[in-house]
Amino acid sequence: MNQTSRQIAELVRGELIGAEDVVLVSVASLRNAGPSDLSYAEAKFHGEAAQSKAGCVIVSAGSAPLANRTVILVRNPKLAFANAAAVLLRKSESDPAIHSTAVMDPSATIGAGTRVGAGCVVGRNVKIGISCVLYPRVVVYPGVEIGNNVIIHAGAVIGADGFGFVKDGEKYVPFPQVGTVIIEDDVEIGANTCIDRGSLETTVIRRGTKIDNLVQIAHNVEIGEHTVIAAQTGISGSSIVGPHSIIAGQVGIGEHARLDAHTILGGQAGVLNGKHVRGGEILWGTPARPLKEFLEQQAHLTRLPKWMKEIKRRLGLRGESDS
Amino acid sequence: MNQTSRQIAELVRGELIGAEDVVLVSVASLRNAGPSDLSYAEAKFHGEAAQSKAGCVIVSAGSAPLANRTVILVRNPKLAFANAAAVLLRKSESDPAIHSTAVMDPSATIGAGTRVGAGCVVGRNVKIGISCVLYPRVVVYPGVEIGNNVIIHAGAVIGADGFGFVKDGEKYVPFPQVGTVIIEDDVEIGANTCIDRGSLETTVIRRGTKIDNLVQIAHNVEIGEHTVIAAQTGISGSSIVGPHSIIAGQVGIGEHARLDAHTILGGQAGVLNGKHVRGGEILWGTPARPLKEFLEQQAHLTRLPKWMKEIKRRLGLRGESDS
Amino acid sequence: MNQTSRQIAELVRGELIGAEDVVLVSVASLRNAGPSDLSYAEAKFHGEAAQSKAGCVIVSAGSAPLANRTVILVRNPKLAFANAAAVLLRKSESDPAIHSTAVMDPSATIGAGTRVGAGCVVGRNVKIGISCVLYPRVVVYPGVEIGNNVIIHAGAVIGADGFGFVKDGEKYVPFPQVGTVIIEDDVEIGANTCIDRGSLETTVIRRGTKIDNLVQIAHNVEIGEHTVIAAQTGISGSSIVGPHSIIAGQVGIGEHARLDAHTILGGQAGVLNGKHVRGGEILWGTPARPLKEFLEQQAHLTRLPKWMKEIKRRLGLRGESDS
Numbered sequence: 001m002n003q004t005s006r007q008i009a010e011l012v013r014g015e016l017i018g019a020e021d022v023v024l025v026s027v028a029s030l031r032n033a034g035p036s037d038l039s040y041a042e043a044k045f046h047g048e049a050a051q052s053k054a055g056c057v058i059v060s061a062g063s064a065p066l067a068n069r070t071v072i073l074v075r076n077p078k079l080a081f082a083n084a085a086a087v088l089l090r091k092s093e094s095d096p097a098i099h100s101t102a103v104m105d106p107s108a109t110i111g112a113g114t115r116v117g118a119g120c121v122v123g124r125n126v127k128i129g130i131s132c133v134l135y136p137r138v139v140v141y142p143g144v145e146i147g148n149n150v151i152i153h154a155g156a157v158i159g160a161d162g163f164g165f166v167k168d169g170e171k172y173v174p175f176p177q178v179g180t181v182i183i184e185d186d187v188e189i190g191a192n193t194c195i196d197r198g199s200l201e202t203t204v205i206r207r208g209t210k211i212d213n214l215v216q217i218a219h220n221v222e223i224g225e226h227t228v229i230a231a232q233t234g235i236s237g238s239s240i241v242g243p244h245s246i247i248a249g250q251v252g253i254g255e256h257a258r259l260d261a262h263t264i265l266g267g268q269a270g271v272l273n274g275k276h277v278r279g280g281e282i283l284w285g286t287p288a289r290p291l292k293e294f295l296e297q298q299a300h301l302t303r304l305p306k307w308m309k310e311i312k313r314r315l316g317l318r319g320e321s322d323s
Numbered sequence: 324m325n326q327t328s329r330q331i332a333e334l335v336r337g338e339l340i341g342a343e344d345v346v347l348v349s350v351a352s353l354r355n356a357g358p359s360d361l362s363y364a365e366a367k368f369h370g371e372a373a374q375s376k377a378g379c380v381i382v383s384a385g386s387a388p389l390a391n392r393t394v395i396l397v398r399n400p401k402l403a404f405a406n407a408a409a410v411l412l413r414k415s416e417s418d419p420a421i422h423s424t425a426v427m428d429p430s431a432t433i434g435a436g437t438r439v440g441a442g443c444v445v446g447r448n449v450k451i452g453i454s455c456v457l458y459p460r461v462v463v464y465p466g467v468e469i470g471n472n473v474i475i476h477a478g479a480v481i482g483a484d485g486f487g488f489v490k491d492g493e494k495y496v497p498f499p500q501v502g503t504v505i506i507e508d509d510v511e512i513g514a515n516t517c518i519d520r521g522s523l524e525t526t527v528i529r530r531g532t533k534i535d536n537l538v539q540i541a542h543n544v545e546i547g548e549h550t551v552i553a554a555q556t557g558i559s560g561s562s563i564v565g566p567h568s569i570i571a572g573q574v575g576i577g578e579h580a581r582l583d584a585h586t587i588l589g590g591q592a593g594v595l596n597g598k599h600v601r602g603g604e605i606l607w608g609t610p611a612r613p614l615k616e617f618l619e620q621q622a623h624l625t626r627l628p629k630w631m632k633e634i635k636r637r638l639g640l641r642g643e644s645d646s
Numbered sequence: 647m648n649q650t651s652r653q654i655a656e657l658v659r660g661e662l663i664g665a666e667d668v669v670l671v672s673v674a675s676l677r678n679a680g681p682s683d684l685s686y687a688e689a690k691f692h693g694e695a696a697q698s699k700a701g702c703v704i705v706s707a708g709s710a711p712l713a714n715r716t717v718i719l720v721r722n723p724k725l726a727f728a729n730a731a732a733v734l735l736r737k738s739e740s741d742p743a744i745h746s747t748a749v750m751d752p753s754a755t756i757g758a759g760t761r762v763g764a765g766c767v768v769g770r771n772v773k774i775g776i777s778c779v780l781y782p783r784v785v786v787y788p789g790v791e792i793g794n795n796v797i798i799h800a801g802a803v804i805g806a807d808g809f810g811f812v813k814d815g816e817k818y819v820p821f822p823q824v825g826t827v828i829i830e831d832d833v834e835i836g837a838n839t840c841i842d843r844g845s846l847e848t849t850v851i852r853r854g855t856k857i858d859n860l861v862q863i864a865h866n867v868e869i870g871e872h873t874v875i876a877a878q879t880g881i882s883g884s885s886i887v888g889p890h891s892i893i894a895g896q897v898g899i900g901e902h903a904r905l906d907a908h909t910i911l912g913g914q915a916g917v918l919n920g921k922h923v924r925g926g927e928i929l930w931g932t933p934a935r936p937l938k939e940f941l942e943q944q945a946h947l948t949r950l951p952k953w954m955k956e957i958k959r960r961l962g963l964r965g966e967s968d969s
Contacts, residue, residue, distance in 0.1 A: 026824065027822050027824060027846070028824070028846055029846035029847060032846065032847070076812075078812050078821070079812045079813075079814055079819060081821075081822075082811075082812040082819045082820065082821050082822065083814075083819060085821075085822035085824075086819070086820065086822075089822060089824065099749075101424070101747070101749055103422075103424055103441040103442065103459070117767070118749040118767045119442055119460070119749065119765055119767055119783070121440070121441045121442055121459035121460065121477070135785070135787075135806065136749070136767035136785045137442070137460060137478075137765070137767065137783060137785055139458070139459045139460055139477040139478065139514075141458075141477070151807075153803070153806045153807065154767070154785040154787070154803040154806055155478055155515065155783075155785065155801055155803050155838065155840075157476070157477045157478050157514040157515055157536075160458065160476045160477055160513065160514040160536065161474075161476065163513060163533070163535040163536070163553065163554065165405075165533055165551065166399075166401050166402045166405040167402075168402055168406075170531075170549050170567060171509075171531055171549060172531065172533050172549065172551065173402060173405045173406060173409070174405065174409065174511070175401070175404075175405050175408075176350045176404075176405065176408035176409075176412060178349065178350060178351070178408075178412065186817075188820070190806065190809060190840070191785075191803040191806040191840045191842075192478065192515050192537075192801065192803055192838050192840055192860075194478075194513070194514045194515055194536040194537060194554075196514075196536070200350070200351055200352035200355065201352060201355070208816075208817055208818065210809070210811055210818050212809040212862075213803075213806065213809070213840040213842070213862050214515075214537060214838075214840060214860060214862050214880075216535075216536050216537050216554040216555055216572075218554065226816050226817060226818065228811065228818065230809065230882070231809065231840075231862040231864065231880050231882075232555065232862055232878065232880045232898075234537075234554050234555045234572050234573055236553070236554075236572060244816060249862075249880050249882060249898055250573070250880055250896070250898045250916075252555075252572055252573045252590050252591050254590060267898050267900060267916055267932075268591070268898050268914070268916045268932050270573075270590055270591045285932075286590075286591050286608075287621070289625075293625075296628050297624050297625065297627060297628065298933070300624075300627045300628050300631060301624065301627070301943050301946075301947065302935075302939075302943065304627070304943060304946045304947070304950070305942050305943065305946050307631065308946060308953065310640065311634060311638065311640075311957060314638050314640070315638075315957065315960050315961075317956065317957075317960070424747070426745075426747055426764040426765065426782070442765055442783070444763070444764045444765055444782035444783060444800070460765070460783060460801075462781070462782045462783055462800040462801065462837075464781075464800070478801055478838065480799070480800040480801050480837040480838055480859075483781065483799045483800055483836065483837040483859065484797075484799065486836060486856070486858040486859070486876065486877065488728075488856055488874065489722075489724050489725045489728040490725075491725055491729075493854075493872050493890060494832075494854055494872060495854065495856050495872065495874065496725060496728045496729060496732070497728065497732065497834070498724070498727075498728050498731075499673050499727075499728065499731035499732075499735060501672065501673060501674070501731075501735065515801065515838050515860075517801075517836070517837045517838055517859040517860060517877075519837075519859070523673070523674055523675035523678065524675060524678070537838075537860060539858075539859050539860050539877040539878055539895075541877065555878065557860075557877050557878045557895050557896055559876070559877075559895060573896070575878075575895055575896045575913050575914050577913060591914070593896075593913055593914045609913075609914050609931075610944070612948075616948075619951050620947050620948065620950060620951065623947075623950045623951050623954055624947065624950070627950070630954065633963065634957060634961065634963075637961050637963070638961075
């Protein structure tokens, strides 16, 4: 949806300097932008902004003015740019809601403005709210409930059976996986990510949470609201991730773990089964420990070869404890 | 398939106490169950069982009786519940065997009772046995052989080319990937999991093995029978995982590794290329080492900062070995 | 495309000994080969080669001759075999270029000899070069450009939105993801791998690079030419992987990292955000450090329990620093 520079300035509550009637069609980086593009620059990039061919640039208020450029002054240029982009890039609603190659069970329902892409498969009794986008080849198993404004990228699988078995001698008997999945409003789910249905309970992704590609979320997990989970992270069965948490890439969280609100986990961290991470800590490593401890231990490990040499020299030891 | 409480009691060889003619339609947790649901309780949850609205509860033999409840007494309630659920939840065979949007090569064959879901692609000369379920959008490359009672979840890819190249100067020339994949009976494969075809040999998944979501199994790998592999684990080319093993999530196993029967690997463990893990050990860490060693080393690493401080004080060292 | 033993010998520039007119149809291992198969043997397997039923075996020049066998002598048997296999296994071009169930946007273009498999979805303004293979169910989002001789395995997703958000109070606002993806010539992409589009710039995979299954490549990443990336590795936003690098499985690379040409990363290694790996090093561990350092530290960690016991004894310490 095209916007004028004035409309964008009003939208982001910024101060417009320059032409009011620049027609903006899309967004671009300072380097790639043309006269119909909106761009943005943090204060340190105002020099580059002065060289950009962008039709309009959102810049940081309180910086030096840019001569001969249409700019919008705001406090947080990146956020204003993201909000403006959401309006500029809003899809027209003219596309058919359900692609002809999608397979929708007759009992499944979708809300106004929701689009279901090519090759999607939406099962029995699935409920999808308004203004959602299912990109091509998403599979939603029976009974799953999806809120409003949810985006699901290609190849994601929502509601497959959880991975639970009971041992019977040497064999594994499947434990029933008859729970479901609830995805609340404003959630985004990445490509080829898997969110399993609950076994007897429900797997829940609370509102506003963003999940990257190739993430695994097991049965009965609950992810709190406004949490971010980066690519290839795996969360095992029945664990709870508190709201406002930030989980980096390739993190592993064991079964029945519990992370309080505002937990931050560094990349490849591993949280043990049953662990309770309290009070919004920052953790790293496997097993995950407070960041400060992890870094101190790593620093000591790095110095260990030198120290051991010195200590052995002082004590007159000659490696007799080497294995 | 609905069952009466008496039929379930006979099925699980338990002792029925209470009404014999409760009609059971599905399964549920104690908390969620209604009068047509079967539930179960381990001994420590018998109190909760007494409050449940379940039509019938499988409970632990030898515990105190539950007043006014229809219960079935067994030695292992969870296993009995899983076995009963398998009968109660058995799908009727009325669905079409092959969904109209699945793409089956004319040379592919499937056995009785096997269902191929929407959007599946089954290649040339694929053989699939009886009573299998391919959930939507599974891809089976040409030549793959799948046994009986195999479940493959949505988005899984069976038989893609292995990742093998020969260096020719600075370029990589693909090594031929003309082997195949054999999946034996009673195997379950998770959503978006990938099992590559052999290069010149065969990738084999033996009977009863259960594989979670987003797992990678490379060319020429052999997974023994009744093994469990959790999500996001990767097994590199030509490795052998012995039967009855348990591989936790996000484990990495290098090329040409060999794990004896009954091996257990902790989450995120890493087994080196060519490593032979003997005698059904429990291992953890990268490189994977026996669990006891790993824990002892971690405990020492945790104490290392304090110890080093003390040792330096005793020896009159002042950090001259710090890097 | 069938070949005679003489044609193969000419192709690989080897010396043919034995029959010139053996008709070769396919390739196989020494053990599995029949009279119409080409096989190969490194010098140490020449004994096994003498027992093989292969119609022709490529063997190492300078070794003892094999009696009564048709062999081709070359310097690098495995490479010659791979090059010969490429010709023998070349697909005839008779298949339809675009499978009837693929969904191609009318504005998308494909070059001569390119095949688009069942259930693929190719978006608006996508350009695909000549002689490419898209296996079933690949999704290519709008605007992506793919070169010549590119192979993309089933379920891969090219061009999904990158994972970028701007915090607005407690909420996350999506940063626009309007860049694209360029895949150069001779790239291979594994099953269920995800390559995200750039946010405002372009994600680029340079020519000759080979990417395994379930790999995640984030927005704005650039992978240099002739690089190999094993399964389940993840590369975060705006990172640069230099040409001729080798990245093992389950490696994690943080945001804005930069790896010089010829970098080698061991399995499960973790490169920190913003890290510059210089000069084609071999690294391992998390945080990734030079291989020699990592191994030395691991060796010391292994010996630490024994050493601490000895040091405490010498110093008369009794665990008073234990936590």
